[in-house]
Structures are given as C-alpha cells and as structure tokens.
Amino acid sequence: MKEDIQRVVSQSIENISKTLDIADLAVVVEVGIPKRKDFGDFSVNTAMVIANKIGKKPREVAELIIENLPVEKEQLFKKVEIAGAGFINFHVKEEAIVNKLREIEENGERFGTSDLGKGERVLVEFVSANPTGFLHIGHARNAVVGDAVSRILDASGYDVVKEFYINDSGRQMNLLGESVLIRYKELFEQNQDLPEDGYKGEYVKDIASQIKAEKGDSLLEDSSEQASEYCKEFAEAVLLDEIKKDLADINIFFDEWYSEKENIRGAVGESDGSKLDQIKDLLNSKGVLEQREGALWFKATEFGDAQDWVLIKSDGSPTYFLADIAYHYDKFKRGFKSIINVWGADHHGHVSRLKAALRSLGLDDSRFSVVLIQFVRLMRQGKEVAMSKRAGTYVTMRDVVDEVGSDVTRFFLLMRSSESHLDFDLDLAKKESSENPVYYIQYAHARIRSIFRKAGETGIVESKEHLELLKAPEEIELVKKLLLFPEVVEDSAQARAPHKLAYYLQEVASEFHVYYNKCRVVDDDRQMSGARLYLISCVQTVLSNGLKLLGISAPERM
RNA sequence: GCGCCCGUAGCUCAGCUGGAUAGAGCAACGGACUUCUAAUCCGUAGGCCGGGGGUUCGAAUCCCUCCGGGCGCACCA
Numbered sequence: 001m002k003e004d005i006q007r008v009v010s011q012s013i014e015n016i017s018k019t020l021d022i023a024d025l026a027v028v029v030e031v032g033i034p035k036r037k038d039f040g041d042f043s044v045n046t047a048m049v050i051a052n053k054i055g056k057k058p059r060e061v062a063e064l065i066i067e068n069l070p071v072e073k074e075q076l077f078k079k080v081e082i083a084g085a086g087f088i089n090f091h092v093k094e095e096a097i098v099n100k101l102r103e104i105e106e107n108g109e110r111f112g113t114s115d116l117g118k119g120e121r122v123l124v125e126f127v128s129a130n131p132t133g134f135l136h137i138g139h140a141r142n143a144v145v146g147d148a149v150s151r152i153l154d155a156s157g158y159d160v161v162k163e164f165y166i167n168d169s170g171r172q173m174n175l176l177g178e179s180v181l182i183r184y185k186e187l188f189e190q191n192q193d194l195p196e197d198g199y200k201g202e203y204v205k206d207i208a209s210q211i212k213a214e215k216g217d218s219l220l221e222d223s224s225e226q227a228s229e230y231c232k233e234f235a236e237a238v239l240l241d242e243i244k245k246d247l248a249d250i251n252i253f254f255d256e257w258y259s260e261k262e263n264i265r266g267a268v269g270e271s272d273g274s275k276l277d278q279i280k281d282l283l284n285s286k287g288v289l290e291q292r293e294g295a296l297w298f299k300a301t302e303f304g305d306a307q308d309w310v311l312i313k314s315d316g317s318p319t320y321f322l323a324d325i326a327y328h329y330d331k332f333k334r335g336f337k338s339i340i341n342v343w344g345a346d347h348h349g350h351v352s353r354l355k356a357a358l359r360s361l362g363l364d365d366s367r368f369s370v371v372l373i374q375f376v377r378l379m380r381q382g383k384e385v386a387m388s389k390r391a392g393t394y395v396t397m398r399d400v401v402d403e404v405g406s407d408v409t410r411f412f413l414l415m416r417s418s419e420s421h422l423d424f425d426l427d428l429a430k431k432e433s434s435e436n437p438v439y440y441i442q443y444a445h446a447r448i449r450s451i452f453r454k455a456g457e458t459g460i461v462e463s464k465e466h467l468e469l470l471k472a473p474e475e476i477e478l479v480k481k482l483l484l485f486p487e488v489v490e491d492s493a494q495a496r497a498p499h500k501l502a503y504y505l506q507e508v509a510s511e512f513h514v515y516y517n518k519c520r521v522v523d524d525d526r527q528m529s530g531a532r533l534y535l536i537s538c539v540q541t542v543l544s545n546g547l548k549l550l551g552i553s554a555p556e557r558m
Numbered sequence: 559g560c561g562c563c564c565g566u567a568g569c570u571c572a573g574c575u576g577g578a579u580a581g582a583g584c585a586a587c588g589g590a591c592u593u594c595u596a597a598u599c600c601g602u603a604g605g606c607c608g609g610g611g612g613u614u615c616g617a618a619u620c621c622c623u624c625c626g627g628g629c630g631c632a633c634c635a
Contacts, residue, residue, distance in 0.1 A: 035578075045577065048615080058615080084578050085615060130635075172635055197634095295633050306561070306631075313633040320635050348562050349630045374563065375628075382569095416571065419563060421628065423570065428584080431597095437583065439597050447595060454594045503572060506582075517590090517599040558597065 001100055001483050002031040004076060005042050005090055012068040013046070019068075022054060040079070040089035041097070041480065047086040058086025094471045097479050102464060104482060104538040112489045112545045117158030123331055124150045125258075126342035127247070128165040131239040132176045133201055135246050137376045137424060138344060140397040144413040144551070145373055146342040147252045148498035151549045156493035161336070163256040165327065168236055169265050170320065175199065177232025181224070183208035184231060188217055207235050246398050250406045251551040264326050276318050279326040280311065288360040298325075303356035324350075325357045332363050339368045340496065345419075348372050371496050376413070376422045385426075404429040407552045411438040414550055415502045437506060439558070441543065444509035446558040447516060448540045455522045455533055462537050463530030470531050474515040478539065481511045485542050489549065498550060505546045512539050 009029045016022070027050055034043045047062035054061055062082040073080065079091040104111050126146025129139050147162070154160045167173075179199040182192050187208060194200060211219065211234055219227045240257075247253070264275045283289050283298065290297045294314035298321075301308055311322040331339045343350070348370075355365040378385040378395055385395055401409050408429050415437065416422045428436060455461070470479070488504040491497075521532040544554040 032577080035580085039578070043578090048577085051615095087578070167635075170635060293633080297633090310633045315633080317633090319633070323635095344629095345563065346629060352561085372563075420571075421564070425570080428570090436597080440583090443595080443597050447598085451594045458594095499572080503582080510582085513598055514600095516594080517596095520594070522594050558595080 001092065001097060001480070002042065002487070004096075005029070005031045005044065008069050008072055008076070009044055009046055009065060009088075011070045012065045013050070015068040015070075016054075016064055020054070034087075034089060039083060039087070040081070040091040042090045042092065043083075044088045044090070045086070047082075047088060051086065062086045062088050094476055095468050097476055097483075098467045098470045100483050101467060101479060101535060101538050104541055105464070105534070108541060109545060111541055112485045112549075113155045113157070114486060114490055115157035116490055116493060117153060117156050120158050120337040121335060122153055122158045122160050122338050122340060123163055123334070123336040124153070124160060124340045124342070125163045125165055125331075126150075127243075127252075128167065129243065130167045130172050131236045131243060132172050132199060133239065134203065135243055135397040136394055137378055137397055137400055138373070140250070140400065140409065141376050141413045141418070141422065142342050142344060142373050143247060143252055143397075144250065144410050145371065145418050145498060148410075148414055148501075148550050149340070149342070149371065149496050151551065152489060152493045152498060152501065155489055155549055158493075161255045162253075163258050164254045166240065166257055166259045166261075168259055168261045170260075170323075173232055173236065174228070176204075176235050177228040177230075179204050180207050180211070180231035180235045181219075181228045184211055184219060184227075187212050188220060190220075203239075204235075207231075207238055210234070210238065246396075246401070249398070249401055250410055258327075260323060260327070263330065264323050275326050275330075276322055279329055280318075280322065282329075282361065283311070283325070283357075286360055286362070298353075298357060298360070300353050300356040303359050305352045305356040309353055321350075321353065321357075324354060325361075328354060328358060328368065329361060329363070332358075332367075337367065341368075341370045343370050343372055345372045345374045369496075371418060373418045374421045376424050379423050379425045380427060400424075400426070407442070408436070408438050410550060410552050411441075411502065414498045417497060417499050438552070440513075441505050441509040441547065442553070442555050443558055444512045445540060445543045445547070445554045446556065448512075448536050448543075449556045451521050451536060452533070455529070458522060460522055460526055460529045460533065462533035463527075464534050466527045466531050467534065469528050470535055472519055474511075474518045475532075475535065478511045478515050479535065481508055482538055482542050485546065492549075501546060501549060505543065505550075508539065508542055508546070512536070512543075 006029045009031075013027065013029075027046060029044060029046050032043050032045065034040060044065075047065055048058040051058040051061045054064075056064070059082055065088060066080050066082070069080070076092060076096050077090055078093050081089050081091075083089050107113075124146055127135070127139055127143045129135055135143070150160050150162050175195065175197065176199055179194055182194055182198070183205045185192060186205075208231075211231060215230075219230060222230070280289070280296070288299050288302065289311070290299055290308070295310045296312035297308045298311050299308050300306075309321055310319055311325075312318055328339070351370050351372075355368065358365040358368060378400070397409075403426065404412075412424055412429055413422070470476075484504070485508075488501055492500045519532065521529060521536060523529050540554075547554045
C-alpha cells in the first residue's frame with residue numbers, strides 16, 4: 001500500500017519537473033501514517049521537502065503534486081487533501097486496502113520475507129559464554145536476541161551463520177580445571193582450599209564425582225598438571241554439553257561451534273600459538289606494534305582508540321585481545337560480508353579497540369558491528385534476586401526456563417530494546433493471565449484456530465470472492481496493520497532490533513481482539529463469513545510468521 | 559577524569575534516520591460473558607518527554623551543557 005502512494009507521488013513529481021522544467025527534483029518520497037484518523041490513512045511530507053527547490057510555498061507545492069497525480073488515483077483514493085504546513089493526506093478506498101490481503105495469502109509462510117540482504121553472507125556470533133559454568137539470565141538475553149536477529153536477517157534475504165565462540169583456553173579454563181581437581185581430591189579426603197578466584201559452584205563437585213566414577217582414584221597418581229588438564233577437559237565437555245542443552249530448550253541451535261583452542265591457538269598437533277604468531281607478524285608488518293616495558297603493544301591510539309593495548313605480556317604469553325584479533329581476522333577471511341557480534345554491555349569498551357585493530361589490518365571495520373546487550377535484573381516480589389557467580393549462588397537460565405517456560409522467557413527478553421536495562425519480573429512471567437503479554441499474542445492465534453474449528457463444523461470455508469464486504473472500520477484497521485508486517489521485519493533486520501517485531505505483534509493481536517469483539521466471523525451470511533475467514537486467516541499468517549521469527553510457538557488452542 | 563547506555567504516565571517500557579493534539583501494557587476506577595475461547599473488549603483517570611540553552615517552518619527525537627542512574631576504562635578473560 002505504501003509503495004502505491006510512493007509510486008503515484010513520485011510520478012506526480014516527475015510530471016511537475018517536466019512541466020516546470022526543473023531538473024533536480026528527485027526525492028525519496030517518505031510515506032507516513034498519521035496519528036489522527038481524520039488525517040487519512042497515509043500522509044506524505046514531500047511538498048515541504050521540495051518547496052525550496054521549486055520556489056513556492058509548501059501548500060502550493062502540495063496542490064501541484066495532487067494535480068499531477070496519475071489517473072491511477074481514481075482507483076486508489078477516496079480523498080486526497082492538503083493539511084497543516086503542507087502535508088498531503090491520502091484517504092484510501094477500503095476496497096483497495098482489502099484487496100491487498102491477496103498478497104498475504106499468496107505469500108503464506110513467506111509473507112514478511114524479503115531479499116533485502118541479497119544473499120549476503122553474515123556471521124552472527126553470540127552467547128560465546130566460557131564453558132566454566134551454567135548460563136545465567138544475562139547469557140539468555142544475549143542468546144535470545146542473537147537468535148532472533150539471526151532469524152530476522154535470514155528472513156530478510158541474508159545468508160546467516162550462527163556461531164558460538166568457545167573460549168576454551170586461557171586462565172579461566174585452567175582455574176576451572178584446578179577447581180575440579182581440588183573437589184576431586186576432596187572425595188579422597190585430600191582436602192585443600194579452593195583458590196581465591198576458583199569456581200565455587202556445586203556443579204564443580206558434581207563434575208568431580210563424575211570423574212571419580214569414571215576414573216576411580218587413578219588421577220591421584222598423575223602429576224597435578226596432568227590431572228588438572230584432564231579435569232579441565234572433562235569439565236569443559238560436560239559444561240558445553242549443558243550449555244547446548246539449555247540453548248536447545250529455548251529453541252536455539254548454532255551452525256558453528258568455533259573453538260578458540262583449535263582454531264586460534266592452533267590445531268591439535270600444531271605448535272601452540274601458530275595463528276597468534278601469524279596475526280602478530282601481520283600486525284608487525286603493518287608497523288602498528290611497539291615493544292615497550294618488556295611487553296608488545298598495539299598502537300591503537302593511532303587508529304582512534306583512547307589507549308594502546310598489550311598483545312604479548314612481559315612473561316611472553318599472549319593476551320585475550322590478541323586472540324580476539326586473530327579470531328575476527330579469521331571471520332573476515334572466511335568471507336563474511338558483515339560480521340555481527342552480540343556482546344554484554346560490560347564489553348562495550350572492547351568495540352573501539354577491536355575496530356582499531358581491524359582497521360590497522362586494512363579491513364573495512366564498518367562491516368563489523370556489535371549489538372550491545374544491557375543487563376538483566378531478575379525481579380521477584382518487587383525485589384532484585386541477589387546473585388553472585390563468584391560464590392556460585394545464582395539463578396541459572398535453566399532455573400528461569402523451568403519456572404516460566406521457553407516462550408515466556410524468550411518474549412520477555414525480546415520485548416525490550418537491547419540497549420535498555422531489563423527487569424525480568426518472574427512473578428509476572430509466571431502468571432497465565434492477561435497481565436502477561438506473551439499470552440496476549442498467542443491467544444489471538446489460538447482464537448483464530450478456534451474460529452476455524454467452528455467454521456469447519458458449519459461447513460463455511462474462507463473465500464476471497466467477496467472481499468468488498470470487508471468494510472467495517474475495525475476490518476480496515478486490521479488489514480492496514482497486517483500490511484505493515486514486511487516493513488517491520490525489514491526495520492528489525494536493519495536495526496538489529498527484534499523488539500520492534502515484538503511490539504508490532506502485540507499491536508496485531510490487539511487489532512484482532514478488537515475486531516473479534518466487534519464483528520462475528522462465522523455467521524449466517526455465508527459470503528461475509530467467507531470473506532472474514534479469509535481475513536483472519538491472513539491474521540494467522542502474520543502472527544505465526546512473526547512468532548516464528550522470535551522463536552516462539554503459535555498454539556492451536558490455549 | 560575519559561568513554562558508552564539510560565532518564566517519557568504511579569510501575570515497566572515503546573516512540574529517537576526531526577513532522578500534525580506524545581503512546582502501550584500493568585496498576586486504579588466504572589462497564590460488557592445464554593454468543594466463534596472474558597488469557598478478551600469498551601470507557602474514565604493519569605505527562606513542564608530529567609533541567610537549561612541552541613539549530614529550524616517544526617524538537618521527546620539533532621547539537622551543547624548541567625543533574626541523576628547503570629556499565630566500562632589491566633601486562634584478567
């Protein structure tokens with residue numbers, strides 16, 4: 001519908017530019033939706049935008065535009081008028097709107113998809129939690145946003161790869177191995193204190209018990225280095241498995257599990273650090289490194305960052321940052337046109353230094369972007385649920401999903417802009433009532449299915465033969481809302497903002513519920529019923545396509 | 559001190575690539591079930607869009623500044 005307005009206005013402007021012999025009139029006609037109903041269905045501010053170029057007052061330009069509209073306007077509009085400072089308001093014929101339903105039906109499951117991305121390869125890296133413990137609610141937000149963004153990009157014609165970066169080497173993993181080994185030794189009465197920053201969670205003891213069950217006391221004979229290494233790998237395997245399980249429970253499946261140990265630090269058998277050496281040499285060849293105070297620094301300040309950063313510590317070991325550069329260099333080398341990272345907001349300081357590094361390597365850092373996820377506070381009875389990962393006392397993502405279910409978890413984490421802090425109200429999430437926005441949308445879908453079951457009993461079938469019968473204001477509003485869906489998906493894709501879609505679906509559900517209460521679908525008038533069934537079938541398509549993009553189920557009944 | 563995010567109705571938040579009289583949900587109050595699902599709908603009430611300045615035909619939206627909250631600023635990851 002918007003495209004129609006855009007087309008006829010553009011044509012009109014073309015006509016004007018010919019008649020008045022003004023060359024440079026080309027503008028992008030932006031079609032808006034007025035807030036007030038008496039301002040019509042669509043409006044355009046183009047007259048105000050080009051008034052200067054023509055040298056007339058905006059309202060006069062608006063008049064010109066209206067006069068020069070192509071004849072097609074007869075079929076489209078009831079009324080076109082000038083308002084305010086120079087807005088042009090279009091009142092569209094009901095039939096023209098309602099006929100657009102056919103596009104929804106014809107496209108079906110594909111309605112809302114586009115070729116915006118033109119098959120461009122995109123890498124979305126998200127979660128990437130260290131396999132040193134269970135996922136918490138912050139990871140869950142990251143996971144759900146990353147997944148929804150991926151789904152939306154996929155629907156928008158991008159070739160998306162979802163990747164989890166396994167941070168499986170370095171200090172944290174060693175610490176985990178040591179912690180498990182200490183718990184293991186405890187099982188044989190060899191008590192020893194956990195290190196200050198060791199892992200204190202109960203699951204560490206569980207893993208130790210599993211090792212005991214498998215290996216008996218044989219680890220006690222190994223050198224502590226060997227034993228710790230074994231514990232580390234055992235724990236990693238167990239925890240990674242748990243992470244995969246947790247993610248699968250909320251409908252998240254990755255295409256790639258990219259191991260730092262194997263891909264960055266060097267494959268098994270390869271000399272450790274090879275990739276790191278390569279990237280270091282590459283950076284060196286660009287002249288952006290500097291030996292200082294016994295360490296090797298990347299001169300990030302030369303690339304706009306606030307400070308320089310150490311790549312090789314004075315003890316000769318590489319920093320995480322060096323590995324990160326290598327990893328992202330590798331993402332570019334793998335041929336991705338755009339590279340999206342979903343990071344916790346506490347990592348925002350790393351964006352500029354990584355961009356600096358990419359630029360220093362001659363890469364186009366505008367192809368790299370980061371979606372920052374602000375913190376989640378779990379609320380219960382109006383109070384924040386206290387958590388301490390250090391002490392091992394925290395509510396895991398699994399706890400939350402077990403309590404409120406996957407659909408609710410996903411929706412709650414998606415309904416807010418990811419750059420806003422989020423209060424996750426467990427009490428509200430648990431309520432199966434009107435207060436809970438997830439059910440509001442799902443209920444609309446279930447209601448539609450229910451109507452179709454009813455229609456099946458009476459033998460009335462949907463039909464597009466008499467769409468002209470659909471002219472109740474609630475019907476027109478509903479159809480107009482449905483037609484916005486492709487645009488909303490595109491918006492969400494471009495802004496990497498699934499919450500826009502979540503909001504939209506609430507609006508669709510609302511328009512539907514209003515309609516339901518106002519107009520009876522299955523009734524004696526078979527033609528009317530057929531047309532209305534056709535309409536709500538389109539509503540169903542939009543709701544189910546939209547929910548799918550959010551990874552939320554569309555139930556048959558509730 | 560420097561950087562990023564946030565500040566909109568009692569609460570939680572949309573709107574922010576500038577448009578007309580600023581929205582939703584919840585909470586409050588009053589109504590609608592013999593009907594295709596009341597997990598719904600209708601109505602009432604609720605606002606110096608944190609403060610101040612600027613940019614322009616027009617600012618919640620852009621710029622500056624101040625205030626308040628969160629998070630970063632390692633030879634940790």
